[in-house]
Amino acid sequence: MFARAERRTLRVAGGLALGFVLVFAGAATAVLLAHAGGSGAPLFDAYTWRVAQFTLMQATLSTLLSVVLAIPVARALARQRTFPGRVWILRLSVVPLGLPALVAALGIIEIWGRQGVVNDLLRLGGLESPVSVYGLAGILIAHVFFNMPLAARFLLAALDRIPPEYWLTSANLGMGSGATFRLIEWPVIRRVLPGIAGLIFMLCAASFTVVLTLGGGPAATTIEVAIYQALRFDFDPQRAVLLSGLQIAVTGVLIWLLSLFARPPEEGMTAGRDIRRFDGRRRRLSDGLILLVFTLFTAAPLAATLVSGLSADFGRLTLDPLLHRALATSLAISFASGCLSLAIALPIVLVPRLAEMGNAGLATRLMARALPATGSLILLVPPVVVATGWFLMLRTFGETGRFAPVIITVVNALMALPFVVRVLEPAYSTHLTRTARLALSLGVTGMHRLRWIDWPALKKPFLTAFAFAMALSLGDLSAVAIFGAEGFATLPWLLFSRMASYRTADAAGIALILGVICLLLTLPSTAAERPTESPSADA
Amino acid sequence: MRKTVLSSITALAVSFALPAFAQEKTLTVYTYESFVSDWGPGPKVKEEFEKTCGCKVEWVGVADGVELLTRLKLEGEGTKADIVLGLDTNLITEAKATGLFEAHGLSPEGLTVPGGFSDDTFLPYDYGHFAVVYDTETVKTPPTSLKELVEGDPAQKIVIEDPRTSTPGLGLLLWVKSVYGDKAGEAWGKLKNRVLTVTPGWSEAYGLFTKGEAPMVLSYTTSPAYHVIAEKTERYKAAAFSEGHYVQIEVAGLTRTSDDKDLARQFLTFMTGPDFQSIIPETNWMMPAAKTKDPLPAAFDTLVKPEKTFLVPSDEVAANRKAWIDEWLAVMSAK
Numbered sequence: 007m008f009a010r011a012e013r014r015t016l017r018v019a020g021g022l023a024l025g026f027v028l029v030f031a032g033a034a035t036a037v038l039l040a041h042a043g044g045s046g047a048p049l050f051d052a053y054t055w056r057v058a059q060f061t062l063m064q065a066t067l068s069t070l071l072s073v074v075l076a077i078p079v080a081r082a083l084a085r086q087r088t089f090p091g092r093v094w095i096l097r098l099s100v101v102p103l104g105l106p107a108l109v110a111a112l113g114i115i116e117i118w119g120r121q122g123v124v125n126d127l128l129r130l131g132g133l134e135s136p137v138s139v140y141g142l143a144g145i146l147i148a149h150v151f152f153n154m155p156l157a158a159r160f161l162l163a164a165l166d167r168i169p170p171e172y173w174l175t176s177a178n179l180g181m182g183s184g185a186t187f188r189l190i191e192w193p194v195i196r197r198v199l200p201g202i203a204g205l206i207f208m209l210c211a212a213s214f215t216v217v218l219t220l221g222g223g224p225a226a227t228t229i230e231v232a233i234y235q236a237l238r239f240d241f242d243p244q245r246a247v248l249l250s251g252l253q254i255a256v257t258g259v260l261i262w263l264l265s266l267f268a269r270p271p272e273e274g275m276t277a278g279r280d281i282r283r284f285d286g287r288r289r290r291l292s293d294g295l296i297l298l299v300f301t302l303f304t305a306a307p308l309a310a311t312l313v314s315g316l317s318a319d320f321g322r323l324t325l326d327p328l329l330h331r332a333l334a335t336s337l338a339i340s341f342a343s344g345c346l347s348l349a350i351a352l353p354i355v356l357v358p359r360l361a362e363m364g365n366a367g368l369a370t371r372l373m374a375r376a377l378p379a380t381g382s383l384i385l386l387v388p389p390v391v392v393a394t395g396w397f398l399m400l401r402t403f404g405e406t407g408r409f410a411p412v413i414i415t416v417v418n419a420l421m422a423l424p425f426v427v428r429v430l431e432p433a434y435s436t437h438l439t440r441t442a443r444l445a446l447s448l449g450v451t452g453m454h455r456l457r458w459i460d461w462p463a464l465k466k467p468f469l470t471a472f473a474f475a476m477a478l479s480l481g482d483l484s485a486v487a488i489f490g491a492e493g494f495a496t497l498p499w500l501l502f503s504r505m506a507s508y509r510t511a512d513a514a515g516i517a518l519i520l521g522v523i524c525l526l527l528t529l530p531s532t533a534a535e536r537p538t539e540s541p542s543a544d545a
Numbered sequence: 546m547r548k549t550v551l552s553s554i555t556a557l558a559v560s561f562a563l564p565a566f567a568q569e570k571t572l573t574v575y576t577y578e579s580f581v582s583d584w585g586p587g588p589k590v591k592e593e594f595e596k597t598c599g600c601k602v603e604w605v606g607v608a609d610g611v612e613l614l615t616r617l618k619l620e621g622e623g624t625k626a627d628i629v630l631g632l633d634t635n636l637i638t639e640a641k642a643t644g645l646f647e648a649h650g651l652s653p654e655g656l657t658v659p660g661g662f663s664d665d666t667f668l669p670y671d672y673g674h675f676a677v678v679y680d681t682e683t684v685k686t687p688p689t690s691l692k693e694l695v696e697g698d699p700a701q702k703i704v705i706e707d708p709r710t711s712t713p714g715l716g717l718l719l720w721v722k723s724v725y726g727d728k729a730g731e732a733w734g735k736l737k738n739r740v741l742t743v744t745p746g747w748s749e750a751y752g753l754f755t756k757g758e759a760p761m762v763l764s765y766t767t768s769p770a771y772h773v774i775a776e777k778t779e780r781y782k783a784a785a786f787s788e789g790h791y792v793q794i795e796v797a798g799l800t801r802t803s804d805d806k807d808l809a810r811q812f813l814t815f816m817t818g819p820d821f822q823s824i825i826p827e828t829n830w831m832m833p834a835a836k837t838k839d840p841l842p843a844a845f846d847t848l849v850k851p852e853k854t855f856l857v858p859s860d861e862v863a864a865n866r867k868a869w870i871d872e873w874l875a876v877m878s879a880k
Contacts, residue, residue: 218742239709506582
């Protein structure tokens with residue numbers, strides 16, 4: 007798979023990536039643990055148990071719903087390659103990631119809330135009192151809104167990696183939808199499903215604003231809330247770290263269980279034809295219906311955000327120097343964190359491949375296990391914990407505000423890591439299976455291979471992963487909160503600051519700007535969504 | 546190429562290492578973000594104070610008052626702050642326990658903070674009473690007492706904040722405790738049915754309220770003034786409660802580690818003076834703690850003026866907060 011020099015580079019890169027992530031997160035937690043100020047309150051009291059139970063329960067349900075609903079959507083998207091607006095459906099799926107949770111929650115409420123569109127329709131239908139979503143229902147709707155498009159996007163990428171020859175054959179054999187699903191689609195879906203489910207589970211487990219705002223009361227409390235509580239009013243850093251540990255342990259077990267269901271890939275060879283779905287035409291109506299419902303569900307809260315955003319005074323807002331500064335800061339930070347995230351993700355994706363080679367040493371094999379685990383579990387270390395830890399370390403070096411951009415960049419890059427890996431890993435794996443041996447036998451290695459073999463085929467997954475990482479970083483607020491320095495502001499920070507001074511219209515305008523940027527970010531990765539010459543590893 | 550990279554790295558390193566070669570004295574004020582935002586009092590306060598002090602005011606704005614205290618605890622003795630502005634009375638005991646503050650030694654005249662608050666370490670700069678703000682378009686008969694709020698129509702909803710994560714949330718908890726005492730748990734049991742949802746902070750709650758999701762929200766008596774002055778609408782009003790209202794007093798203090806305490810004291814004196822106080826009402830949307838240069842804007846005259854003020858002493862809050870929150874949690878989490 008890899009030439010000798012490539013193997014060496016990869017081993018070094020893997021070691022660096024692993025070391026960097028572990029040191030960055032580990033140092034922060036160690037410093038917090040060592041900091042005085044623990045209250046000595048027992049970690050496993052009734053409160054913690056109840057909160058842990060609720061976290062697991064809502065995350066499990068949210069994940070199941072998101073994943074199960076995403077399967078028909080992804081299948082429909084894969085079949086209907088010329089569906090009107092298809093590329094925009096794909097682009098929209100990134101936007102929720104880049105919106106601060108509060109903005110998305112308010113958008114959801116405009117649709118599903120007591121005064122929302124759904125209740126308006128029900129009232130037209132003669133229903134007296136509004137249906138309330140506050141409680142588990144609201145949490146699930148919000149989590150499905152955030153994650154189902156994500157799951158659909160990942161599943162679609164997997165389906166698109168099926169060799170196009172399969173569709174030709176299945177059409178020749180006259181396979182029905184059921185047989186196609188069982189024999190062609192499910193094996194592929196099954197391979198990626200555990201990873202997707204794991205990622206979504208972590209996202210939902212670490213949910214904070216959505217759970218509190220839509221949860222209806224403190225019965226809906228996640229471990230993340232308890233962590234935040236421990237770091238704020240209670241100021242008990244040790245407890246915060248221990249609770250993070252609990253969160254990682256609980257979720258880690260679940261993700262390990264999920265990984266048992268993963269199957270090694272069965273890659274088929276392809277001559278690199280265009281994907282043509284011969285079964286598309288007869289399913290056009292039902293697929294159209296599925297996609298319509300999906301688009302309504304995803305786009306409606308975004309449209310609500312758009313509408314309230316348009317009420318902002320853009321004439322004044324766009325001339326606001328503070329907004330310009332925040333925009334520049336946000337773009338710079340998210341660009342840098344996108345690059346960093348890709349750089350760390352590459353060894354995470356490639357080292358396990360390296361370990362599959364017969365002559366891999368023990369160190370490589372260990373690294374191949376540790377890297378992916380670290381890369382996904384990092385999502386469960388709350389950014390506020392890491393940021394607080396680094397704040398403690400850096401305060402000895404003078405003004406902490408100076409370091410804020412760096413810390414936020416790294417924290418965001420680590421947050422995005424699981425997404426980036428999920429996008430790159432399957433694409434890379436398929437690509438390597440199809441090209442690695444040939445490239446090696448032709449002696450195309452190193453930079454040449456990157457330039458001529460890998461990049462053309464993997465350009466799209468790379469750009470997609472980059473868009474995900476940038477969007478996530480754009481919408482993040484958690485890491486900024488502890489560092490506050492004069493003149494330092496990001497877009498979400500400015501948004502919240504405006505909200506806190508009653509300027510809701512400004513806040514809505516900034517939310518709109520954030521949403522538009524996220525949409526723009528997806529353009530490069532979806533530009534070639536029309537039939538291309540080599541759709542071998544689309545994402 | 547390499548040379549330019551090297552020299553720029555050196556330049557960067559130097560700028561990191563030697564931040565303070567400024568000729569002027571600098572007063573570093575830690576506060577919360579909305580105080581220093583361009584809509585907040587910060588820019589004007591800086592301008593006014595710099596006119597007279599021959600110094601430069603440098604703001605450090607963190608998320609909110611609680612975060613402010615967290616930040617101080619994290620920094621400890623190494624803190625750059627000369628002044629910490631934006632803690633509220635509930636946090637005073639914990640703030641003093643850090644040992645980072647020094648008595649102000651000032652006796653400013655004409656402080657008009659309700660409840661006769663006075664403290665040797667912290668000086669008040671503004672205050673606001675918590676209040677239920679309602680939408681006059683949907684609430685025709687607003688509650689006139691906390692009792693009416695607690696026992697009113699469960700179909701008419703209110704959004705409140707979480708006492709575990711926000712100061713208004715803690716304020717309501719203390720308000721109910723002040724009025725109901727040992728019966729607070731029962732009161733929450735009834736009020737619970739009217740609570741649409743409990744948000745992590747004020748912004749989320751107020752956002753839901755202005756979106757029309759709930760006709761009532763826990764906010765401040767001063768909130769309607771914003772809508773009158775900035776949005777020219779009288780749609781939102783605060784409900785006057787006959788039992789009285791819980792007050793939030795915002796305070797500032799000087800740190801023991803400050804390297805220019807005279808300057809810091811000068812700022813505290815300025816803070817309780819008319820130049821600072823006149824900025825507060827229309828930027829921080831709170832009541833000034835002392836005399837302003839001109840009478841308050843007309844919109845402030847129409848605000849609810851509570852006859853009775855509740856304020857649980859800071860020591861008592863510090864000692865009981867956990868128990869009271871547990872009580873709240875037990876009631877609010879029950880099915």
